[in-house]
Amino acid sequence: MTTFVDRVELHVAAGSGGHGCASVHREKFKPLGGPDGGNGGHGGDVILTVDQSVTTLLDYHHSPHRKATSGKPGEGGNRSGKDGQDLVLPVPDGTVVLDKDGNVLADLVGHGTSYVAAEGGRGGLGNAALSSARRKAPGFALLGVPGGLRDIVLELKTVADVALVGYPSAGKSSLISVLSAAKPKIADYPFTTLVPNLGVVTAGAMVYTIADVPGLIPGASQGKGLGLEFLRHVERCSVLVHVLDTATLESERDPVSDLDIIEEELKQYGGLGDRPRIVVLNKVDVPDGLDLAEMVRPELEARGYRVYEVSAVAHIGLKELSFALAEVVGQARAAKPKDEETRIVIRPKAVDDAGFTVVQEEDGLFRVRGEKPERWVRQTDFSNDEAVGYLADRLNRLGVEDKLMKAGARAGDGVAIGPEDNAVVFDWEPTVMAGAEMLGRRGEDHRLEEPRPAAQRRRDRQAERDDAQQEFDDFEPF
Structure with a gap:
């Protein structure tokens, strides 16, 4: 049964806003x-938050x-509706959030770091909030906005200072088990390690983490073996440690060629060229292994590597190695900018962005x-004429009608607002006047009725005023 998942596709939906209320005090x-x-x-937001536990x-693999x-x-x-509750989703430290196209949205490092994956919809305004000096008693309210829907990909990149890389059965799991308190599975067959293991090492006053990455083989960067699944877990490390097997039973292998092959895989994966390297010649407790280590050490040192001969089984050379790693980790921490740990991508709008676009399609x-x-x-x-008129006023003030005219739109042309799969389509009629002065009775808007002569409109408005005055005159208090 799968117990470790480091990549999932998550479908999140924020809460929708509640509708505003159209009511008159009585x-x-x-x-x-x-x-x-x-x-x-x-509506409530969907928030990803780093949780060290x-x-x-x-969990998201089973419930996406x-x-x-x-x-x-x-x-x-004047009673407002209750806000929806935010949904907080805990994620491991080092989680990267991507969209379906692979673009990085957020890189979450550090306990408590959060990212809003989907924003809740705004609540609709009630008619009390929509009233103004010209529109004293709106007969409509705004609907709530649906919550955001989003498909995202979560990738876990282990946060560790040191990453142990090497062939399967090179002794990485044994090494991390003696350097730290981690207890990974250890056996004498390839691919014992199926998930990255983390351990904490104390060397003097320095405390650092070390990761045992599943074994790499030629072609790992192209998907062979398990390497492609776990190469991402070495991206955050400060130091790469090549664990080379000096007692391998495979005649076609030797430590130098193993190092060259692993380096080529790291180069093909990319992004790791600037990390300092340390070479560990493991299994020197075996006589043939010690002889081979002494033979290849001069060549590796000539390439510029710091080389340590160790034995995880016999506990040889471990203290020197742990303090050497502490030194390199300390230098990497001192050189790392403080503000580079957490990264959330923000794409601001252009200064001259009008907030909308108008495009004429082929049809x-x-x-x-x-x-x-x-x-x-x-x-x-849209069942309320006055609400439709209010929408027309807002679009006009935003400049939509001006842009439609500049784009060549004429009266009667089709206009769609929104994406192809969810748009409102109507025949455009340019608005000469906009505002509450064009409204008639509550819930109505004369712009949606058949055009009437100006004299007729004046007579109708006078008749309405006369009716209101008559109702006032006829009113008898109890």
Whole structure:
């Protein structure tokens, strides 16, 4: 059964915002006391947070779909809906968040580091919040915005100071077991290590972590063996330690050729050329192994490597090796900038970005794309004429109509707001006037009715005022 998972695809859904409420305050002697509809609550976010107690992505491998709770709708009496609860997902230290195209969204290092993977939808405004000097009693409210949906990939890159690399059965697991308190599986057959093992080493005043990476073989960077699955776990290390087997029973292998092959695999994988290297000649407790180590050591030192002869079984040379690693780790820590550990990619908008685009497609349809127009469309109740008129006002103030005109749109042309699979399409009619002065009765907008002569519109407005005055005159208090 799988117990270690270091790469998963996660489907996250934030909570949707609650709808705003359209309500009018009513009490004795005040049947129309003004709008008092409350706002809808905001939807909960989906947040990834580094937790030191979590070491694998196994939970998300079994349950890849996660959803936050939605906000509650607003109510009358200026009562706002309750916000949805954020969904906090714990991830291991060193988790990289990518989109489906492989672009890095966040690199989470350090306990408590967090990243909002999906934002909750905004709650819709109630008619109390929409009232103004010109629109004193709105007969509509805004709908809540659906929560964000996102497919992301989580990759775990082990956070360790030292990475042990080498052929299978070179003695990496044995070495980490005697340098630290880690207890990895040890046997005399290849690929004993199926998951990276972490150990903590204390050398004087220096404490550092060491990782035992599953054995590499020729072609590992192209997917052979287990190397491609775990090469990512050496990316964060400060020091690479080549563990070379000086007592191998394979006649076609020797420590120098093993080193050259592993170095070629690391080069093909990329990004590790600047890490300091230390060479460990292991199994010198075997007579033939000691002879071979003494034979190849001068050649390795001539290449510029620091070479240590050790035996994990006989505990030979371990103290010297641990203090040498502590020295190199200390130098790497001192040279590393403090602000490079955690990285969250931010892509700001251009200064001259209008917030939306207008493009004419091949079929003649004009498509409007942008965060604000698309959100406003999702918040509009299209069964309410006044809400539709309010949307037209907002789009006009944003400059959408000006851009449509500049793009060549004419009255009657089709306009779509939103992506192809979820857009609102309508026949465009340029707005000459915009604002509350064009509204008629509550919940209505004259722009959606058949055009009437100006004289008729004036007579209708005067008739409405006369009716309101008559109702006031006829009103008899109890």
